[in-house]
Amino acid sequence: xxxxxxxxxxxxxxxxxxxxxxxxxxxxxxxxxxxxxxxxxxxxxxxxxxxxxxxxxxxxxxxxxxxxxxxxxxxxxxxxxxxxxxxxxxxxxxxxxxxxxxxxxxxxxxxxxxxxxxxxxxxxxxxxxxxxxxxxxxxxxxxxxxxxxxxxxxxxxxxxxxxxxxxxxxxxxxxxxxxxxxxxxxxxxxxxxxxxxxxxxxxxxxxxxxxxxxxxxxxxxxxxxxxxxxxxxxxxxxxxxxxxxxxxxxxxxxxxxxxxxxxxxxxxxxxxxxxxxxxxxxxxxxxxxxxxxxxxxxxxxxxxxxxxxxxxxxxxxxxxxxxxxxxxxxxxxxxxxxxxxxxxxxxxxxxxxxxxxxxxxxxxxxxx
Amino acid sequence: xxxxxxxxxxxxxxxxxxxxxxxxxxxxxxxxxxxxxxxxxxxxxxxxxxxxxxxxxxxxxxxxxxxxxxxxxxxxxxxxxxxxxxxxxxxxxxxxxxxxxxxxxxxxxxxxxxxxxxxxxxxxxxxxxxxxxxxxxxxxxxxxxxxxxxxxxxxxxxxxxxxxxxxxxxxxxxxxxxxxxxxxxxxxxxxxxxxxxxxxxxxxxxxxxxxxxxxxxxxxxxxxxxxxxxxxxxxxxxxxxxxxxxxxxxxxxxxxxxxxxxxxxxxxxxxxxxxxxxxxxxxxxxxxxxxxxxxxxxxxxxxxxxxxxxxxxxxxxxxxxxxxxxxxxxxxxxxxxxxxxxxxxxxxxxxxxxxxxxxxxxxxxxxxxxxxxxxxxxxxxxxxxxxxxxxxxxxxxxxxxxxxxxxxxxxxxxxxxxxxxxxxxxxxxxxxxxxxxxxxxxxxxxxxxxxxxxxxxxxxxxxxxxxxxxxxxxxxxxxxxxxxxxxxxxxxxxxxxxxxxxxxxxxxxxxxxxxxxxxx
Numbered sequence: 007x008x009x010x011x012x013x014x015x016x017x018x019x020x021x022x023x024x025x026x027x028x029x030x031x032x033x034x035x036x037x038x039x040x041x042x043x044x045x046x047x048x049x050x051x052x053x054x055x056x057x058x059x060x061x062x063x064x065x066x067x068x069x070x071x072x073x074x075x076x077x078x079x080x081x082x083x084x085x086x087x088x089x090x091x092x093x094x095x096x097x098x099x100x101x102x103x104x105x106x107x108x109x110x111x112x113x114x115x116x117x118x119x120x121x122x123x124x125x126x127x128x129x130x131x132x133x134x135x136x137x138x139x140x141x142x143x144x145x146x147x148x149x150x151x152x153x154x155x156x157x158x159x160x161x162x163x164x165x166x167x168x169x170x171x172x173x174x175x176x177x178x179x180x181x182x183x184x185x186x187x188x189x190x191x192x193x194x195x196x197x198x199x200x201x202x203x204x205x206x207x208x209x210x211x212x213x214x215x216x217x218x219x220x221x222x223x224x225x226x227x228x229x230x231x232x233x234x235x236x237x238x239x240x241x242x243x244x245x246x247x248x249x250x251x252x253x254x255x256x257x258x259x260x261x262x263x264x265x266x267x268x269x270x271x272x273x274x275x276x277x278x279x280x281x282x283x284x285x286x287x288x289x290x291x292x293x294x295x296x297x298x299x300x301x302x303x304x305x306x307x308x309x310x311x312x313x314x315x316x317x318x319x320x321x322x323x324x325x326x327x328x329x330x331x332x333x334x335x336x337x338x339x340x341x342x343x344x345x346x347x348x349x350x351x352x353x354x355x356x357x358x359x360x361x362x363x364x365x366x367x368x369x370x371x372x373x374x
Numbered sequence: 375x376x377x378x379x380x381x382x383x384x385x386x387x388x389x390x391x392x393x394x395x396x397x398x399x400x401x402x403x404x405x406x407x408x409x410x411x412x413x414x415x416x417x418x419x420x421x422x423x424x425x426x427x428x429x430x431x432x433x434x435x436x437x438x439x440x441x442x443x444x445x446x447x448x449x450x451x452x453x454x455x456x457x458x459x460x461x462x463x464x465x466x467x468x469x470x471x472x473x474x475x476x477x478x479x480x481x482x483x484x485x486x487x488x489x490x491x492x493x494x495x496x497x498x499x500x501x502x503x504x505x506x507x508x509x510x511x512x513x514x515x516x517x518x519x520x521x522x523x524x525x526x527x528x529x530x531x532x533x534x535x536x537x538x539x540x541x542x543x544x545x546x547x548x549x550x551x552x553x554x555x556x557x558x559x560x561x562x563x564x565x566x567x568x569x570x571x572x573x574x575x576x577x578x579x580x581x582x583x584x585x586x587x588x589x590x591x592x593x594x595x596x597x598x599x600x601x602x603x604x605x606x607x608x609x610x611x612x613x614x615x616x617x618x619x620x621x622x623x624x625x626x627x628x629x630x631x632x633x634x635x636x637x638x639x640x641x642x643x644x645x646x647x648x649x650x651x652x653x654x655x656x657x658x659x660x661x662x663x664x665x666x667x668x669x670x671x672x673x674x675x676x677x678x679x680x681x682x683x684x685x686x687x688x689x690x691x692x693x694x695x696x697x698x699x700x701x702x703x704x705x706x707x708x709x710x711x712x713x714x715x716x717x718x719x720x721x722x723x724x725x726x727x728x729x730x731x732x733x734x735x736x737x738x739x740x741x742x743x744x745x746x747x748x749x750x751x752x753x754x755x756x757x758x759x760x761x762x763x764x765x766x767x768x769x770x771x772x773x774x775x776x777x778x779x780x781x782x783x784x785x786x787x788x789x790x791x792x793x794x795x796x797x798x799x800x801x802x803x804x805x806x807x808x809x810x811x812x813x814x815x816x817x818x819x820x821x822x823x824x825x826x827x828x829x830x831x832x833x834x835x836x837x838x839x840x841x842x843x844x845x846x847x848x849x850x851x852x853x854x855x856x857x858x859x860x861x862x863x864x865x866x867x868x869x870x871x872x873x874x875x876x877x878x879x880x881x882x883x884x885x886x887x888x889x890x891x892x893x894x
Contacts, residue, residue, distance in 0.1 A: 236763075238756040241745070245738050254697060255727070255735040256750040257718030366442075 034360040035308060035318065038352035045348045046341070055336050064342075067332020068325045074332065076204060076214025080281065081298075082317075082324030083216075084109070086223040087278025088302025089309055089316040090230050091148075091271045095162075096311045097234055098267035099247035104151060104166030105275040106299025107173030108144035112276025114177050115143030116283045117290030118185065120196025127198035129284075136199050137222075140280050141273035147173050148272015152265030162268065170299075181292050192291035201284040217285030224317070226274060231313040233270075243267055275299060301327075304346065308353045322349070388447070389414045389546060389577050390435065395444035397430055402781060402790045404430035405441070406601040410579075412546075412594070417568055417578040419588040419609070422598035423621050423794065423822040428581045429471070431598070432548050435579075436468035437461035448546070467544030469535045471551045471793075471820060472733070477524030482506040484523050485538045509537055514567050527684045529560040536567070547571065548579045551820050553587060557682040558850065558883060565591050583822040585614040597621055622824045645709065646670040647842030648694075648811045653703035655686070655693045663689035665866040666703070671811070671842040676833065678857025679846045680882050686866035687846045688730060691815045694844070695727045696720045708810055721750055724810035728800050728817050730846070736800040737788045744770035744784035747803050777802035778828070794825040805832050812836055815846045830856060850879050862886055 047057040068074045088105040095102035102108075119139040123132060147169050154160040185193040201218050205211040234240040245253035246263040254260050282294045305323055309315030323346060330342030390412040397405040405427045412418045420428050433439040435446060437458040445454045448464055456464075475484050482503040491498045491505065503519040510516050515533045517526070523534060532552060539547060547568075553561045568578050568591060582588060588595055589609060597605045597620040605620050648671040657663035664686045671677045679687055692698035694705060696717040705713045712720050721727075729735040737746050747770050748755045755766050770784035779798045781791070788796055797817070804812065814833060818826045833856055836843055847853050853860055860877045862870040862885035870885045 236761055237759050238752050238761055239759060241752050241756075241761055245741070245749070248740050249734065249738050251731075251734045252736065252738050252749070254717065255695075255729055256738075256752070257716065257721055259716075 029364055030361050032318075033364060034310075034353060034357040035315075035322070037356050037360050038308070038349055039322070041352040041356065042345050042348045046345050049341060049344065050337060053337050053341070060333050060336050060341075063333045063336060064329040068328050072208070072210035073212070073214045074328060076211040076216035077328045078321070078324045079204070079220055080215040080217070080286065080324075081327050082320045083220045083223045083281045083285075084278050084298045085301055085305050085320035085323055086227060086317055087281070088275050088299050089305030089320050090226060090302075090313060091144075091275035091278070092302045092306035093309060093311040093313065093316050094230060094234070094243075094274060095267055095271040096306060097240075097247050098243045098263055099250070100152075100155070100162050100264065100267055100271070102148065102151070102166055102268065102271045102275075103163055103303065104147055104169050104173070104272065104299070105302045106295050106297070107170040107177075108147045108272040108275035109278045109299045109302075110177055110295045111143035111147050111173055111279070112140035112273075113143075113279025113283045113294060114180070114193075114290045115139040115276070116280055117193045117196060120199055120283065120288070121185075121194045123196070123198040125197040129199050129201055132199040133201075133222075133284075136280055136284060137277055140276045140278075140283075142276070143279070144276015145269050145273035148275065149265060149269035151272075152268025155268070156261035156265040162264075178292050181290065185290070187289075190291075191293075192287070192289045195288045196283065199284055200288050201280070203285070215286045217281070219281040219285040222277070222280065226277065227313045227317055230274070234313065239266075275302070301346075304350045307350060310357070387414060388412060389449055390579070391445075391447040392431065392435060393445050393447075395431060395434055395446075396442045397427075397434055397439060398442060399790045400786070402786070403601050405434070405444075407444070407603075408598060408601060409603045410435075410596055411606065412577060412579060414577055415572055415575050416593040417572050417580060417591055419592035419595045420579055420581045420598065421583065421585070421588055421595060421617060421621060423583075423824045426598040426621070426792075426822070427601040428598055429550055429793075432468060432550060432579065432581060435461075436466055436548055438468070462542050462544070465543055465545035466548070467539030467542060467546070468548040469532070469539055469550065469552060473531050473535055475523045475531060475534060475538075477522070479523060480519065481517055481521050481523060481526070481534050481537075482519035484534055485509075485519075485541050487538075489542065506537065506541070509541055513537070513540060514563075514570055527682070529556050529683075532556070532564075545575075546577045546579070548581070550581045551583070552580070553582065553584065557848065557886065558879070561587075583820075583826070585617050585823065588617065589614060599623060618823055621822065645673065646706070647673045647675075647708060648844065649704075649706040649709075650694070651704045651706070653690070653693060653705065654701050655689045655698060656701050657689060662866050664693065664700075667863075667866075667868055668703075669861065669868065669871065671844060673810075673840045673842055674837055675859070676837050676843040676845055676857045678853035678860045679844065679863055680850055680853045680860055680886060681848075681863035682886050683848050685863045687815070687863055689866075690863070691727070691730070691813050691844070691846055694813055695725065695729075718750070718753070724808070725813070726804040726807070726809040726811070727813045728804050728815060730815035730819070732793075732796055732800050737796055739789035740787055742770075742785050743774065743779065743788055743791070743799060746788045746799050747773050747784070747806075749803065751803070751807065773802040773806050776806060777832075794821045797821050797829070798825065801829055801832060805836060810841060812841055812843045813846075814843060816848060817845070818847070818849070818852060826852075850882055853882075854879070 050057045050060050068078050088109055091105045091108065092102050116136045116139050119136060151162050151165040151169055154165045155162050181191065181193060187194050203211065204216040204218065205214065234244065242253065242258040243263050245256060245258055246260050250260050283290055301323055305316055305319045308322065309319035326342050326346050330339040333342065388411045390410060392408065392410040395405045395408045408427055408431050410420065410431060422428050430439065434441045437456045437460060440455060445452060447453065448466060453464065482499065485506050486502045491501045506519040515537055517530050517533045523531060526534065552564060556564065571578060580592060592609045595607050595609055595612065595617060596603060597617060599621060651668050652666045653664055654662055654666050655664035667690060669677065681687055689698060693700045696715060700713065704711060707723050707725060710723060712723055715723065733739065738749060744766050748766055755762050767784060774782050774784060777798050779802065780795050788799060818829050821829065833843060833845065845853065845856055854877065858874055860872050860874060860882065861868045862882055864885065
């Protein structure tokens with residue numbers, strides 16, 4: 007952990023930013039997880055079960071077999087998109103609570119496009135079309151909140167919450183009134199563009215929903231990282247998030263950044279809908295988002311608004327979501343919901359403390 | 375090392391005794407074995423350059439920061455590691471450089487905040503106002519208890535800060551750069567208040583850069599340099615020159631002894647670098663913050679604007695910079711109308727701007743030095759939408775060396791730098807590039823002697839290079855030392871516009887208070 011003493015200062019400078027970033031990103035999460043484990047122990051014991059047995063079951067049902075792991079990866083994929091969406095908003099100082107409806111709108115738009123396509127088109131060729139449709143669906147809702155803020159100063163927390171109600175109700179209406187297959191709550195199957203399951207390449211994943219939209223998620227993570235930390239637009243976006251007055255002084259249009267950030271945030275959440283529509287069921291089903299948009303807030307916070315952190319946090323929450331199903335035999339699924347909440351609280355409280363300890367340890371290691 | 379030459383520190387009884395204080399922020403060592411001994415009933419000046427660690431040391435004393443090593447003793451009691459609540463309970467209060475007041479509450483409400491007088495669970499406003507009035511009378515700090523803090527001038531707001539601290543029973547008052555925001559008469563009033571406190575047996579620690587203040591008001595001086603205490607002397611036994619030498623570690627050319635400023639103004643070139651016509655700027659209350667102001671600045675000229683803060687200087691500069699909309703009038707830069715251009719377009723047209731509030735506007739505190747050095751220029755330091763980090767780093771290395779910014783590692787966040795080095799980033803960015811007109815608002819506020827000398831030299835160099843400079847400063851000495859012509863702003867108007875030769879402190883002071891209200 008602590009850097010070896012008496013390192014040549016140049017060498018220290020080359021490697022320290024990465025190490026520092028990695029340590030500061032990972033360690034608080036690990037500490038938070040430990041705290042959650044302890045709280046979990048207490049809860050499980052209070053429920054009259056053995057913590058060891060429950061955790062073993064949780065691990066076996068998630069990372070212990072290929073099917074469980076596939077389910078974890080599937081959930082992680084959606085959470086990566088919604089977590090990124092919330093993180094991008096927070097980097098601009100905006101709290102996007104609307105990822106839930108943006109995710110659903112993206113999935114719906116993609117499903118509608120899929121029903122309009124002629125059958126038999128190669129997936130890779132039509133994939134860009136689906137991405138655009140899903141991004142437009144989510145971006146419409148996110149962008150609307152952005153424009154309401156930029157133009158009229160309406161607070162994005164309020165507008166995105168309200169747009170959740172409006173968006174989800176509208177999608178429900180459109181599905182039932184115009185697009186549903188008789189006797190179901192879902193649209194017709196897409197005719198082209200289905201993305202292969204992981205099991206097509208790795209048969210062990212057979213039966214799990216994990217699919218190659220996972221790769222799209224990883225590409226999006228890389229793109230988001232580049233956008234936030236290497237592009238000029240990201241430089242300006244983060245400046246607005248940190249100090250709007252200084253950004254304005256630096257020639258940045260603060261209101262312009264606001265609506266653009268919300269548009270991008272909504273679009274990224276929308277693209278997350280492809281995981282379900284292209285990779286899993288091949289249609290839009292009312293309620294498919296199932297809280298993944300809201301959980302994206304937790305993912306962004308635990309991932310400290312950093313795209314890399316978001317992936318790791320999504321993996322953690324994906325594991326816990328799937329684990330909740332696995333341990334159902336011993337303890338109620340809600341136990342895992344409580345654990346998820348404990349992780350969030352622990353991260354929010356432990357991050358500053360752990361970072362402080364890290365820094366003083368590092369100082370000690372350097373021997374000043 | 376805790377060497378403190380000068381007075382034997384442990385001979386006299388002490389109300390404050392800090393020994394061997396170490397405090398670091400990441401890689402920056404703000405205090406390295408710093409020490410401070412303050413006798414009861416004295417005004418003790420704590421002086422030093424930017425980044426010498428004065429504010430840090432006092433924040434350690436007032437419980438805001440936890441020290442890494444060292445001990446704190448107050449009234450003979452070891453209180454190492456205490457927090458602000460404990461410090462306040464023990465009578466130690468600090469008045470910060472940046473005020474911590476609630477603008478939508480009244481003076482009395484702000485002062486009693488946290489220690490409210492209540493009646494049946496409700497705030498007893500009448501009793502609060504009464505208590506505050508009594509405190510005002512007792513201390514000589516006069517401010518109407520029922521006014522909203524948001525309506526107060528900076529000087530009045532500072533009085534409220536001091537009253538708040540005294541209301542909580544502070545017997546040891548720490549003031550961080552209190553005169554940076556005050557007009558000369560307000561400074562005199564403050565000295566009277568502090569002297570009265572001392573005569574009543576209270577103790578004052580005054581952080582300052584201004585050596586004339588040290589000589590005027592303090593009993594004892596402690597000098598810090600690079601996080602260490604380098605000396606402690608009785609004020610009567612020292613001189614400004616000696617103090618400056620201790621602060622900087624070499625001989626300094628003090629502002630007062632600077633060569634007369636006036637250069638042949640407005641050279642043969644008759645073009646105006648900046649022309650402002652009938653500029654009117656509304657403020658938030660729909661009155662005119664700037665009222666039909668006109669002036670020109672020639673290339674190679676410094677126009678100084680003097681005035682008590684809050685008379686429209688801030689709004690004028692922001693309107694010129696594009697940060698605030700003018701309701702009428704025109705701004706011409708090099709004969710080009712820039713009245714309706716964006717901030718960025720004005721920058722590209724040759725306008726540089728050192729904003730008055732570097733922490734809120736001038737810097738993104740969590741960005742690195744290197745990134746702050748390109749703030750506002752990011753479009754010039756990127757290609758195809760990507761930041762050109764290699765060029766940004768090269769630019770940082772150049773500017774850090776040229777403007778002597780410390781630390782020299784460009785990847786360090788600006789937040790960890792001292793006030794003076796933060797200001798050097800802003801100066802480096804705005805003066806280290808191609809520009810025609812410079813707006814310099816309070817360029818040396820809260821900055822130490824060494825840095826003031828440096829910044830003044832930079833402004834003179836800009837003039838020598840044919841740039842037009844608009845210098846807004848609350849510090850008359852500064853305006854008189856640099857400007858070729860001096861305007862005085864009062865109530866949103868120029869009430870005087872004089873050549874340097876016709877101006878002195880008395881003349882300007884009269885205009886500043888509105889006493890000579892004839893419009894120029």
